[in-house]
Amino acid sequence: xxxxxxxxxxxxxxxxxxxxxxxxxxxxxxxxxxxxxxxxxxxxxxxxxxxxxxxxxxxxxxxxxxxxxxxxxxxxxxxxxxxxxxxxxxxxxxxxxxxxxxxxxxxxxxxxxxxxxxxxxxxxxxxxxxxxxxxxxxxxxxxxxxxxxxxxxxxxxxxxxxxxxxxxxxxxxxxxxxxxxxxxxxxxxxxxxxxxxxxxxxxxxxxxxxxxxxxxxxxxxxxxxxxxxxxxxxxxxxxxxxxxxxx
Numbered sequence: 001x002x003x004x005x006x007x008x009x010x011x012x013x014x015x016x017x018x019x020x021x022x023x024x025x026x027x028x029x030x031x032x033x034x035x036x037x038x039x040x041x042x043x044x045x046x047x048x049x050x051x052x053x054x055x056x057x058x059x060x061x062x063x064x065x066x067x068x069x070x071x072x073x074x075x076x077x078x079x080x081x082x083x084x085x086x087x088x089x090x091x092x093x094x095x096x097x098x099x100x101x102x103x104x105x106x107x108x109x110x111x112x113x114x115x116x117x118x119x120x121x122x123x124x125x126x127x128x129x130x131x132x133x134x135x136x137x138x139x140x141x142x143x144x145x146x147x148x149x150x151x152x153x154x155x156x157x158x159x160x161x162x163x164x165x166x167x168x169x170x171x172x173x174x175x176x177x178x179x180x181x182x183x184x185x186x187x188x189x190x191x192x193x194x195x196x197x198x199x200x201x202x203x204x205x206x207x208x209x210x211x212x213x214x215x216x217x218x219x220x221x222x223x224x225x226x227x228x229x230x231x232x233x234x235x236x237x238x239x240x241x242x243x244x245x246x247x
Contacts, residue, residue, distance in 0.1 A: 001115060003050040005032045006039040006065065007079065008057035016052060016079065016102060023104045024111045036065040048074050049118055050111075055080040055087070063134050072127050075114040086134070091192050093130035094145035094152065129154060144192070146172060146182050153180060157196050162231065163189055163206040175211070177227075199244050202234045209245060 003020070007013050013032045020027045030046045033039035035057065043051070043065075051074050053062040062078060063086070078090050078097035090097050096110045126145055133143075144160075146153040155174065164171045165186035172180040182189075190200050199207050201223055216222040221233035221241070233241050 001027050001049040001111075001118065002030045002046065003027050003052060004039065004042055004046060004048045005029060005052045006034075006036075006057075006062065007032075007052075007054040008034050009054075010034065012054070012079075012100065019102055019104055019107055020111075023108050026115070027111060036060050036062075036068065039065050040068050043069060043074070050074060050114055051076045052079055053077070056082060061086065063131060066127060066131055075118050076127065077110050077114055088192070088195075089130055089133045092133060092144050093126050094147045095126055095130060126152060146180055148180065148182065155180075157193070158208075158210065160193075160198075160208055161211045161225065161227070162208060162229075163193075163198075165204040173229075197244075199241055201237055201241050202232050205231050207231055212245060215242070215245060 005013050005016055007016070013034065017029055017032070020029060027050065030048060031042040033042050053065065053076055055062045055078055066072065066076070076095065078087070078095065079100060079102065080087060080097060081100040087097055096113055098106055098110055129143070129145060142158075143154050143156050146155055155172070159175045161173045161175055163186055164173070166181070168183070168185050170182045170184055170186045170189055172182060174180070186204065186206060190198070190206050193206065194200070197209060199209055201207050207223060207225070211226045212223050213226045214224045216224050216230070219232065220235060221238045223231040223233060223241070225231060
């Protein structure tokens with residue numbers, strides 16, 4: 001894979017080059033750039049397979065670079081020192097990112113997934129989805145990308161009734177009565193959807209309060225959903241759930 005590294009700090013570029021050479025020999029770094037104008041020219045010249053892209057670069061961002069490029073025929077791994085709104089948008093788009101300082105194992109995993117995505121040519125739609133969310137004036141993200149084996153589903157947050165853990169997988173139950181299985185743990189989605197108002201009622205259950213019909217006192221606390229489903233509330237979470245629901 002031919003890669004370009006984009007970061008406004010030279011030590012970060014040098015460190016990433018060393019990590020790639022040591023841990024990901026299949027990645028050939030064809031160019032580095034420390035600003036978006038330089039990166040724009042080098043991407044046009046080298047047409048890389050993979051772009052390691054810093055998010056915050058002075059007064060510009062990696063998103064600015066992506067908006068400048070008319071064709072996005074490469075995979076992107078975002079690299080950032082900040083777990084901020086930009087990263088939240090990246091997570092909602094189900095794209096990969098690395099936090100600085102970069103962990104070698106996380107780098108290997110991200111490169112492996114990028115290689116698979118390049119083979120399946122799955123990147124352009126997700127990048128477009130991401131950039132559309134970044135352009136929005138309000139911080140809330142109305143949709144989330146749910147990657148499945150052969151497709152990526154873009155689901156409205158309001159259409160998610162609840163999520164259920166199944167070992168390291170998560171089932172999404174939608175208002176359309178559809179059930180989608182995603183190969184990511186519930187904790188990842190619990191952290192992502194908490195700012196959207198979702199409640200972790202139980203270790204295995206995340207619910208959208210929009211679809212909670214009532215609080216049942218049976219078994220110490222149970223949520224009755226609009227469709228009749230009953231969701232257990234764990235003892236440690238009862239007071240939090242009651243507070244959120246105004247019970």
